[in-house]
Amino acid sequence: MRDDGARFPVDAILPGLLRALADGTRLVLEAPPGAGKTTRVPPALLDADWLGGRKVLLLEPRRIAARAAAEFMAAQGGSRVGGLVGYRIRFENRVSAATRIEVVTEGILTRLIQDDPELGGVGAILFDEFHERHLHGDLGAALALDVQANLRPDLRLVIMSATLDGERVARWFDAPRLASEGRSHPVRVVHPPARSGEAWPDRGWPFGVRRAIETALTDGEGDVLVFLPGKREIERVHAALAGIGDAVDVVALHGDLALAEQHAALSAAAPGRRRVVLATNVAESSLTLPGVRAVVDLGLAREPRFDPNSGFTRLDTSVVSQASADQRAGRAGRLGPGHAYRLWPQSRRLEAERRPEITQVELSQLALELAAWGSDALRWLDPPPAGALAQARELLRRLGALDADGRLAQVGRRMLALGATPRLAAAVLRADAAQAALACDVVALVEARNPLRGDAGRNDDFRVRVAALQAWRAREQARVRDAGADPKALAAIAQAADAWRRRCGDPRAGSGSGRDAVASATAIGDVLVHAFPDRIARQDPGNPRRYTLANGRGARLADDSALYGEPWLVVVDLRQEDRDSLVHAAAPFDPALLERDFADRLVRERSVTWNRDTRAVDAFELRRFDAIVLERRGVPARPEDAVPALLGAVRELGLAALPWSDHARELRLRVNALRSWCPELGLPDFSDAALLASLDEWLAPYLAGKRRLDALQAAELSEALASRIDFAQRRALDEQAPVALRVPSGMERRISYADGAAPVLAVKLQELFGLADTPRIGGGRVPLTLHLLSPGGKPVQVTQDLRSFWERTYPEVKKELKGRYPKHPWPDDPWTAAPTHRAKPRGT
Incomplete structure (x- = not known):
């Protein structure tokens, strides 16, 4: 290929690059913007022995860049596009039998590999601007690695980028790294203060951009490149620049331009004139924009984001990464010292790298490609999220x-x-x-x-x-x-x-x-219904503005909707909101298509639900299309259907909805207490969370034959709970966490249990005469908390140390209460006195 004599920084490392590819089959090339990697590396490979006259594929993420790179390389070689150098992009093919350098966009590369996994006639694939991390770029690289590993060990693969985590990429790619110097001059970065109402997203932000452009035109020479998130913002700034200067041309650069307009945007300014180029992030890399000495950057980009809750991918305006901001600023330093005006606060911290699309977009295209490939066991730099991939496969089945x-x-x-x-x-x-x-x-x-x-x-x-x-x-x-x-x-x-x-x-x-x-x-x-079967929507009978989508979510029409009154819609676009999403674009369709084209999605089934109003189980026969109910007919609930619905009601309402007796509540407290004191006994967990989690095991058998929750009797509930404890555990429970304790007076007094508190024994102190130490339960591990009562049943003392009470406190209690209760014994020596629950015999 003929060389026109122009020198680029990357030329200095081309010999090392050729040696690396002669010795190995993979390489990571890091080269800053302006180094010439896009247009100098592919021609340098044509005469390599290992290439053997085969093609070099250069992957460019963007169509504008693909055309421009092919045209530049063709011009360097003194030929026209379609000869030695050609390109293939969507809806456009400029290649011939003579083409040996073929510039392709990402989807084209995927098709080439899928159609011919051995890549006959291809000797090398160069992945340019890999840092952009588009979905098809990641997929293309993963497929190429699989081809190289299994079919074409001689295939050369090169990752090229200006800004990426080279060490991480090299580890994933299992390849050496090679770095080129850039051709860049110092760029002074400025954060001009925004006037009130002129910072994004205030209404006057286009005039804030205009002020920065005016400063750039005044403070420096050459053209000004302005980075804006999308075509809409380009149009608004273009309008705000009216009258900016007689010798200033304002041109747009974005992916929707016609070919002639793209060429005009990439051309140099006419003599004596300056240009302001309003561009999206297509101008970040690969494209050469002659004459640029200043950059004005709004710091935003339009990037796809997938919401798994709604199943929609939309272009969101988001803050750029630090790598993108640096690359944009570098555009001002290719010809000489330049300026970069960043229209965001200097204190803002940006993410280091751009997020890969594979982690944030809808993955149906990827899932389809993987199904065609026959495996998803590929070497990913970032693997696709499992949840999003599963959702994509479900869409493909639809x-x-x-x-x-x-x-x-x-x-x-x-x-x-x-x-x-x-x-x-x-x-x-x-x-x-x-x-x-x-x-x-x-x-x-x-x-x-x-x-x-x-x-x-x-x-x-x-x-x-x-x-x-x-x-x-x-x-x-x-x-x-x-x-x-x-x-x-x-x-x-x-x-x-x-x-x-x-x-x-x-x-x-x-x-x-x-x-x-x-x-x-x-x-x-x-037509649309076949593209969006999951967004088929039926009007709610009670609310004509609300719709139920086939995917189970709700949607609503705006108050001034042109679609008001349509019973069936297919939704093309909506805005996700907390409850029902707002329909942005939709069209009515003929519901007869459901029977004709989606018969497999139409099902008849029984539905059993819990009716909160009647506190009973209702049964229906339903005919539905996915989540949209087309017909509903009430039928008697079958016993086998009722139990799951009743259990669902308990889960919804909580255990308080059950008829708890005092005995059942006490049993739960005793079991949980002993379980914490003596874990070696293996008692079941009777906490709310554990009982709710095991309803099918202990409660379901006692709901058999019932259709109402209140048909369950308290005795049945107690029996259901007790059934979880075997004989040995019941005996240990009665021994170590008894319901009552026999006290020295010969009477049995109940023990009170409470969650997280020590068990309590309330007893008249006369009944404990002769008892030296506090009674214990739980295998002797847990002292009872004694509520010592007066003969009148009023608390006198709370203690877990009965011995100390007799020794220190009892004399004071006796002195205070003996006169109030003279008919009851108050011995001087409670250690030897006979315990009693009665008053003194008459006459004593």
Whole structure:
């Protein structure tokens, strides 16, 4: 490959890189932005002996970067894209038989490996910008490692990144590390103070960005690169920059731009002019933006987040990592000393690295790929969360992509061939010939950001978006304006829809044939229902704004919803809230499709529930679609059904709902007390938690034949509790934690037990004459707490030391009470006096 003579910092380590790959098959390359790793490493490998004339695949996470890298390398070699250097991205293929360096995006790489696991004709795969940790990047690397380990030991694999934990990655990759110097000048980082109301997310934040841009233009030379989280924020800042300067051009850079607009954004400023480039995080790495000497960074990015409670993945605006912030700032130092203006408090602490997508997105695509691969026993840098993966597999079963045993079904194979996410692929594949074109429009709209703007953007009827797209196709500009739609957004969506149509073999793709007929009011929902069977929603009979989703969750319509009154909806988008989520986009569908296309999800079953109002068991025969009850009919409760419902009621209401007698309560207290004193006896745990956890063992047999909780008698409950203690334990209980104790007077006095307290014996002190020491229970380990009573039954003393009472306290008690109770004995020597529970005989 011809070299144009330009030098890059990475050139200095290319000989070492070639030696490392000649001696081994894996390498981790760390090179800062501007080092040239993306465009210099692939050409350097072409003449390596081990490559043997085969291809080098360069994985680029983003389409803009993939095109730009291929075009730059082709220009370096004096050729055009599609010759020696080509690229393949979604809906676009610029390769030929002569192509030896092929730049691909992440989903394309996964398809290449799945379609040809031996990767015939491929000698090396380079994973560029691996620090971005996209789901398909992690999957591609894991699959490539599996291929190398089992099929292609000669395959070379290189991880390349500007900012990553190189040591951790090298341990996982089992590879040496190689580092390149960057080409960077000092960058002065500034945190300009925000004016009131001009800091994110205050309303005036675009004007805070404008002030930082004005400072950058005034304080330095060259162009200004502004990092914003998404297209919507780019548009707001673009509007706020009106009149910023006659010699300043404001351009946007994001993934939705047309190819010509992307080229314009990546081009140098015209002589005598300066540019302000408003970009998403696509400009963080790989792309070369000429002329940039200052960076303004809002410190935010739009990243996917999966909520396992709702089953939805959405793009959330989140704070960038420290690695991303450093990489963004480095863009200002490629040509000379630069400035980075960070629009967040200097005291804010950022996370060190970006979180991998595999840990925070919906995983149905990954689960489908793993099913096709035949194993998920791969070497992951970060493994997929087990819960999210299980949920994804359940969705695939709903979509028909996996069979009941989790194996790839024929529908799943067709989904993979289509190269789309499972939900959207299901919608396209299930559409009949009459629906095919409409299905392509619908899935393109689902993938894209809502093209409706302003108040129109809050319309929750998804059909309005389809109507706007079809009006744009028919060149009915008035209808587009009336719908409140963005023509540029519709143009991009129409382009994506045409690509879907080409993929599905529709001859009308790209013909601009105008509006396709929508057969009925439910036609659009009838397409969407195959993509979102878990989001099928039925209106609640008692509340027309509330719906029950097939996944069991609730949803509600906004007060001004355009969908009010629809009995059935399929929900495309909603906002998660504490109770019922708010529907953002949905469409009505024909419920007859449930019988036709989802018969396996329709079930008939008996349901037995506890009725709190009647305190009885109710039984029903139900017909339901997943969690949505379609029919309910009351039937008599069978005895075998009633017991689980009654046990569930006890778990819900607590043990207090049972008819406890004093005897049963006392038994629990005695058992728990002796259990703590003498654990070697192996007594069962009678605490609330333990009894609730073992209801099936001890209570269930005594509920047999009952349909009401209050049918259980107190005697039955006592018997149920006692059944947990065997004969030996009962004897030990009676001996060591007795109900009563025979005192010296010959009478039996009850012992009181309480949780966590010493047992109490209340007895008149005259009944204990002659007893020197405090009685003990629990095998002699536990002294009773004596409540010594006067002849009138009133407490005189509380003690666990009877001997001390006789010696020290009794004389004072005798002096005080003898006159009050003269008919009762008050001997001077209680040690030898006869104990009694009676008064002195008459005449003594």
